[in-house]
Amino acid sequence: MKNDREITNGTGAAPAIDVAGLVKSYGGRTVVDGLTFQVRAGAVTGFLGPNGAGKSTTMRMVLGLDRPTRGRVLVSGRPYRALREPLRHVGALLDAGAVHPGRTARDHLLCVSRANRIPGTRVGEVLEQVGLTTAAGRRTGGFSLGMRQRLGIATALLGDPRVLILDEPVNGLDPEGIRWLRRFLKDRAAEGRAVLVSSHLMTETALLADHLVIIGKGRLLADVSMAGFAAEHGRVRVRVGTTEPVRLRAALERGNLRVETAADGALEVYGTGPAEVGRIAAREGTPVLELSRTEDSLEDAFMRMTADSVEYATRPLGKAV
Numbered sequence: 001m002k003n004d005r006e007i008t009n010g011t012g013a014a015p016a017i018d019v020a021g022l023v024k025s026y027g028g029r030t031v032v033d034g035l036t037f038q039v040r041a042g043a044v045t046g047f048l049g050p051n052g053a054g055k056s057t058t059m060r061m062v063l064g065l066d067r068p069t070r071g072r073v074l075v076s077g078r079p080y081r082a083l084r085e086p087l088r089h090v091g092a093l094l095d096a097g098a099v100h101p102g103r104t105a106r107d108h109l110l111c112v113s114r115a116n117r118i119p120g121t122r123v124g125e126v127l128e129q130v131g132l133t134t135a136a137g138r139r140t141g142g143f144s145l146g147m148r149q150r151l152g153i154a155t156a157l158l159g160d161p162r163v164l165i166l167d168e169p170v171n172g173l174d175p176e177g178i179r180w181l182r183r184f185l186k187d188r189a190a191e192g193r194a195v196l197v198s199s200h201l202m203t204e205t206a207l208l209a210d211h212l213v214i215i216g217k218g219r220l221l222a223d224v225s226m227a228g229f230a231a232e233h234g235r236v237r238v239r240v241g242t243t244e245p246v247r248l249r250a251a252l253e254r255g256n257l258r259v260e261t262a263a264d265g266a267l268e269v270y271g272t273g274p275a276e277v278g279r280i281a282a283r284e285g286t287p288v289l290e291l292s293r294t295e296d297s298l299e300d301a302f303m304r305m306t307a308d309s310v311e312y313a314t315r316p317l318g319k320a321v
């Protein structure tokens with residue numbers, strides 16, 4: 001069977017980001033523990049994990065800001081530090097606050113473009129792309145978080161890179177800003193760029209990503225297409241509550257339906273809809289107290305998957321541990 005990670009970009013070119021056997025230890029503590037995955041062009045890859053999973057550390061190693069203890073990371077087939085004019089290959093948003101507050105947005109971008117031998121004409125273009133043209137002459141110290149995020153993204157875009165890396169870009173954005181960012185990143189991927197976006201929220205990532213790389217405690221937990229993850233974990237089922245669960249269960253199973261009993265005693269029926277379950281119950285004469293279609297939330301699946309990897313878990317109230 002072909003692993004869908006083997007399909008890079010259809011041209012046989014190197015994957016946009018190639019992480020192999022990556023390890024990072026601080027003192028005696030290993031925070032990235034043998035990660036191997038690839039990020040391909042033309043797609044948004046969601047890089048998911050609970051707080052402290054090692055997402056930022058991995059991204060910093062991709063960008064040559066941290067040195068791996070072991071393993072390697074290639075961007076467009078080369079280590080970041082070996083890229084000539086790296087901003088033309090990869091643009092990153094790691095910390096939107098990292099801008100001199102006394103500088104205007106335009107001056108900030110001009111500064112970065114000069115330092116990286118990027119033509120000044122790009123400044124107007126990227127300001128336009130992120131919707132900051134009218135705020136270009138304002139000092140960034142007075143910018144809202146959403147505006148700072150947009151400026152950070154404009155900075156990442158200056159070199160017109162093929163690879164975009166954004167660390168938790170949704171944090172602190174209002175709903176309009178989130179919607180804008182989602183559209184914006186999907187459009188960049190549709191242009192053929194590789195987009196790697198970290199998050200600790202599955203619900204948000206599900207609306208954005210084509211592919212998921214999920215990590216916990218520095219280890220790879222899943223490397224799967226968004227559609228594959230949803231098909232596997234977003235299981236649709238019918239919940240039916242009845243006063244006669246044993247009889248109804250037997251009737252459903254005679255109809256070749258898979259049935260499980262939920263913690264509250266209701267039956268959960270897979271592979272059909274409420275109409276058929278209702279018909280079987282009526283035929284059997286079993287009183288129905290509840291009949292509904294439910295779907296596992298992807299967030300639940302993600303929480304289950306990463307449950308052992310959460311650094312500071314909350315425990316249910318009143319339960320002894």
Ligand SMILES: Nc1ncnc2c1ncn2[C@@H]1O[C@H](COP(=O)(O)OP(=O)(O)OP(=O)(O)O)[C@@H](O)[C@H]1O
Nearest residue numbers: 026031049050051052053054055056057058199200
């Ligand atoms: N410079 C450092 N020195 C020591 N430990 C570090 C350093 N940088 C990160 N860590 C530790 O490495 C672990 C992974 O941190 P990292 O920031 O990569 O996680 P993350 O998945 O990005 O989390 P978050 O969602 O909270 O940003 C954490 O336990 C963190 O405390």
